[in-house]
Amino acid sequence: MSIISVNELTKEYGPVLALNNVSFNVKEGEVFGILGPNGSGKTTMIKILTGQIKPTSGHARVLDYDVKKSSITIRKHVGIIPEQETPPSFLTAEEYLYFIAKVRKIKDIEFKIGWWMDYLEFRNQKDLLCKDLSRGTRQKLMIAQAFLHEPKLAFIDEPLINLDPIMQDKVKKFIKSEAKKGNTIFVSTHVLDIAEDICDSLAIINHGNLLYAGKVKKNLEKFFIKSVKGSK
Numbered sequence: 001m002s003i004i005s006v007n008e009l010t011k012e013y014g015p016v017l018a019l020n021n022v023s024f025n026v027k028e029g030e031v032f033g034i035l036g037p038n039g040s041g042k043t044t045m046i047k048i049l050t051g052q053i054k055p056t057s058g059h060a061r062v063l064d065y066d067v068k069k070s071s072i073t074i075r076k077h078v079g080i081i082p083e084q085e086t087p088p089s090f091l092t093a094e095e096y097l098y099f100i101a102k103v104r105k106i107k108d109i110e111f112k113i114g115w116w117m118d119y120l121e122f123r124n125q126k127d128l129l130c131k132d133l134s135r136g137t138r139q140k141l142m143i144a145q146a147f148l149h150e151p152k153l154a155f156i157d158e159p160l161i162n163l164d165p166i167m168q169d170k171v172k173k174f175i176k177s178e179a180k181k182g183n184t185i186f187v188s189t190h191v192l193d194i195a196e197d198i199c200d201s202l203a204i205i206n207h208g209n210l211l212y213a214g215k216v217k218k219n220l221e222k223f224f225i226k227s228v229k230g231s232k
Contacts, residue, residue: 004032006022006024008021008022008023008058009021009048009060010022010055010057011041011055012056018041018208019044019055020207020209022041022045022203022208022209023210024203026184026186027184029179029182029183029184030184031184031198031200032199032203033187033202033216034186034187034188035189035192035195035202036206037206038190040207041207041208042188044208046155046186046188049074049155050075050155051067051070051072055068063152078155079153081142081156082142085139085141085162087130087133090129091129092127092128092130093117093122093127094113096145097116097145097148098113100148101148104148106149113144116147119174120167121140122141134162136162136163136167139163140163143171152182152183152184154184155188156175156186156187158188159171159187159194172197175187175198192221196216200215204227204228209231211231
């Protein structure tokens with residue numbers, strides 16, 4: 001079953017072609033990566049699939065909802081971790097998670113917030129204002145808010161940015177465990193090791209063009225470099 005379907009998706013920013021007639025499908029219960037150099041169109045794709053911006057042409061469905069017509073409904077059901085961590089500066093870490101929990105009408109708020117603070121090891125910083133948190137802790141906070149409501153589908157733009165190696169390993173294990181439970185994780189990255197380590201399938205894009213969509217290949221580094229070079 002396809003939990004995401006992308007058909008001939010194009011996005012133009014004035015004269016800039018960010019996505020060019022891109023098509024692929026994401027199956028339920030897999031970690032799917034969109035892989036490409038910086039500026040290749042990865043973040044634009046996530047913003048379209050989460051209803052933050054509209055495509056210039058083409059179609060996409062997420063959780064069987066049309067991204068053009070049901071953007072609010074999609075964002076209600078999915079988890080989103082943006083590339084830049086942006087929790088509100090005037091709330092503490094704990095207050096921010098309580099705010100998210102209230103908006104999403106989550107039950108067992110105290111237990112779930114406590115679990116995430118312990119799992120990602122930032123309970124001792126829960127009373128700090130978000131503006132005073134380190135970039136790594138802000139990233140942990142954004143991971144917690146995205147999964148607090150236990151979504152069936154989550155979008156993560158550069159999942160391990162600002163995290164130390166030990167925490168990176170913990171987050172990668174969590175992502176894999178979510179897929180094993182039947183949930184779907186859509187990951188955007190330009191880091192080959194991450195894609196090779198956690199993704200089941202992927203799409204490679206460069207300058208907005210789809211170069212490959214399918215299972216993760218062996219010798220991904222050589223395949224990726226060959227694909228990108230061949231597209232220039």
